[in-house]
Amino acid sequence: MNYDKKWIVFFILLCLSACSIKLFPSKDKWYAKHYIIMQDFEWKIYKELSLAGKKQFQELFWKVRDPKAQVTFTSRLDIVIKNIKNENYHQPWNTDRGRIYLLNGNPAEIRYVENTNLGSTETVSSDAVRSGINIDRSKEDIGARLSELWVYPYKSYRITYQFDFVQPRQWKLIPKLSESLYLGELELYSRVVTYRIIDVEKYLEQLEELKKIK
Numbered sequence: 001m002n003y004d005k006k007w008i009v010f011f012i013l014l015c016l017s018a019c020s021i022k023l024f025p026s027k028d029k030w031y032a033k034h035y036i037i038m039q040d041f042e043w044k045i046y047k048e049l050s051l052a053g054k055k056q057f058q059e060l061f062w063k064v065r066d067p068k069a070q071v072t073f074t075s076r077l078d079i080v081i082k083n084i085k086n087e088n089y090h091q092p093w094n095t096d097r098g099r100i101y102l103l104n105g106n107p108a109e110i111r112y113v114e115n116t117n118l119g120s121t122e123t124v125s126s127d128a129v130r131s132g133i134n135i136d137r138s139k140e141d142i143g144a145r146l147s148e149l150w151v152y153p154y155k156s157y158r159i160t161y162q163f164d165f166v167q168p169r170q171w172k173l174i175p176k177l178s179e180s181l182y183l184g185e186l187e188l189y190s191r192v193v194t195y196r197i198i199d200v201e202k203y204l205e206q207l208e209e210l211k212k213i214k
Contacts, residue, residue: 096173
């Protein structure tokens with residue numbers, strides 16, 4: 001590996017960290033559905049627990065949060081199931097677009113960019129997503145030439161997620177190094193504020209007790 005390639009790998013790993021892209025979800029269906037909204041200390045502890053401990057963790061997870069958080073999650077999950085099921089019929093939340101939607105909700109703007117020399121674009125508002133429009137394009141003859149951009153306002157910035165279409169029916173998240181810092185801040189805000197834990201100290205004490213369960 002030459003010097004330039006080492007730096008490329010370094011920056012990719014840095015971006016993945018900033019984007020909070022953790023280890024790919026296991027066959028644990030609950031974890032696959034919730035890990036994207038979990039704070040770092042939660043998923044680290046969860047992975048250490050016994051099966052019985054994980055079961056109690058799952059029961060505790062929403063009890064310690066603001067009741068509005070679960071309502072938000074359920075609403076977003078319904079939209080993911082309705083709109084992204086063609087990517088993963090059994091677990092549509094276990095897709096790149098599904099995870100980002102569960103975490104951040106409606107983009108302010110969705111843009112489709114065709115990667116050709118002509119460079120045509122199309123814009124769809126977040127209202128279209130909210131109303132249940134089918135945003136899946138896997139049946140179109142677009143090959144790998146189309147990118148889908150989800151734009152979120154954060155502070156004075158516009159954070160953009162880029163998903164590239166991959167045959168036969170997937171949209172894969174493409175890390176954007178230039179926005180890694182603010183993108184990470186946006187995702188941290190979503191975890192800490194949107195999915196707010198009411199009493200973190202008490203919750204940590206409860207999690208320590210779960211570690212003792214065999």
